[in-house]
Amino acid sequence: MINYPIKKPQVVKATISVRNRGMDLEEAINQTNEYYVANDVAHIYKKPIPIQVVKVDYERRSAAKISEAYYKVPSTTDYNGIYRGRYIDFEAKETRSKSSFPLKNMHEHQVTHLENIRRHGGIGFIIVQFTLLDKVFLLDAQHVAEFWKRAETGRKSIEIEDFERLGRVVPEGYVKRLDYLKIVDEVYFK
Amino acid sequence: MINYPIKKPQVVKATISVRNRGMDLEEAINQTNEYYVANDVAHIYKKPIPIQVVKVDYERRSAAKISEAYYKVPSTTDYNGIYRGRYIDFEAKETRSKSSFPLKNMHEHQVTHLENIRRHGGIGFIIVQFTLLDKVFLLDAQHVAEFWKRAETGRKSIEIEDFERLGRVVPEGYVKRLDYLKIVDEVYFK
Numbered sequence: 001m002i003n004y005p006i007k008k009p010q011v012v013k014a015t016i017s018v019r020n021r022g023m024d025l026e027e028a029i030n031q032t033n034e035y036y037v038a039n040d041v042a043h044i045y046k047k048p049i050p051i052q053v054v055k056v057d058y059e060r061r062s063a064a065k066i067s068e069a070y071y072k073v074p075s076t077t078d079y080n081g082i083y084r085g086r087y088i089d090f091e092a093k094e095t096r097s098k099s100s101f102p103l104k105n106m107h108e109h110q111v112t113h114l115e116n117i118r119r120h121g122g123i124g125f126i127i128v129q130f131t132l133l134d135k136v137f138l139l140d141a142q143h144v145a146e147f148w149k150r151a152e153t154g155r156k157s158i159e160i161e162d163f164e165r166l167g168r169v170v171p172e173g174y175v176k177r178l179d180y181l182k183i184v185d186e187v188y189f190k
Numbered sequence: 191m192i193n194y195p196i197k198k199p200q201v202v203k204a205t206i207s208v209r210n211r212g213m214d215l216e217e218a219i220n221q222t223n224e225y226y227v228a229n230d231v232a233h234i235y236k237k238p239i240p241i242q243v244v245k246v247d248y249e250r251r252s253a254a255k256i257s258e259a260y261y262k263v264p265s266t267t268d269y270n271g272i273y274r275g276r277y278i279d280f281e282a283k284e285t286r287s288k289s290s291f292p293l294k295n296m297h298e299h300q301v302t303h304l305e306n307i308r309r310h311g312g313i314g315f316i317i318v319q320f321t322l323l324d325k326v327f328l329l330d331a332q333h334v335a336e337f338w339k340r341a342e343t344g345r346k347s348i349e350i351e352d353f354e355r356l357g358r359v360v361p362e363g364y365v366k367r368l369d370y371l372k373i374v375d376e377v378y379f380k
């Protein structure tokens with residue numbers, strides 16, 4: 001890709017914004033993690049999706065073809081790894097709601113897992129993208145657990161005002177698409 | 191399962207040994223990790239095997255059936271998690287050799303990954319089972335990296351004497367089938 005000289009920064013900014021909106025959250029985080037790994041900043045990876053393999057065909061000698069398999073429910077969260085000597089663990093979710101993040105997007109064992117991590121001295125959080133608002137938040141595991149508890153009797157979602165008040169906006173960028181470790185620095189290493 | 195009174199401990203010991211020998215290493219580690227999680231000792235999980243999904247059929251409304259998929263090369267190691275506030279990362283391998291562990295059982299990026307973890311303040315190691323000897327060792331990532339480096343010009347395996355000298359034997363047991371965290375305590379938290 002050739003980088004032409006930029007004359008109108010406003011236009012470029014708009015382009016980034018539109019591009020990120022179209023790009024899914026997982027891809028943005030994966031690209032950011034690749035940047036972190038390549039620059040030896042952190043070693044955080046997405047876990048593969050768990051799949052139950054039922055049948056494998058060996059048509060060719062070189063490659064096994066899986067011909068019957070099913071998706072399984074993940075037992076933990078999507079991402080984990082190490083940063084500044086600390087264990088990092090998080091789940092990433094998108095919502096098209098403009099007002100709140102429905103908790104039905106999470107599994108109970110994921111909330112429990114993040115709490116376990118926190119209790120054991122790790123860093124646990126969720127990253128939530130409000131796709132239509134083009135806004136991405138990081139929210140600590142402890143808050144997630146509290147909202148989860150509240151949902152037993154009350155509201156079953158986390159309002160955007162709660163994200164504004166208790167979470168942090170994750171900055172979007174060109175090279176580091178979603179520089180969530182900048183927020184991790186501010187929240188957990190201040 | 192009913193626990194009958196035990197009259198001959200030697201016989202029982204032999205049974206455990208034979209049973210463990212037949213049981214594969216992955217299963218033994220998974221059961222141990224379940225014990226650790228259930229007792230809130232550590233939160234360590236096996237990562238799912240990465241699979242490239244090519245084709246999905248929606249025969250029934252309830253379940254998606256994957257009808258074409260292929261195994262991918264894992265980008266990191268098999269296991270990671272948190273223990274006593276530290277990030278833990280390891281790879282587990284079996285060999286039927288009675289004298290040495292062939293390094294062709296590892297991928298270069300796994301060795302690099304374990305080194306990265308170590309440099310960033312995490313705990314990285316390999317667990318190697320000499321199946322025919324009924325012996326399981328834990329060896330620190332730094333040693334693995336050194337043997338890997340040596341293999342460029344020299345010997346392409348780690349001899350069992352090296353495991354005896356530089357590693358530790360992982361105790362086998364009934365409840366905790368392979369209590370590798372006991373060794374982690376001794377090696378990394380002494």
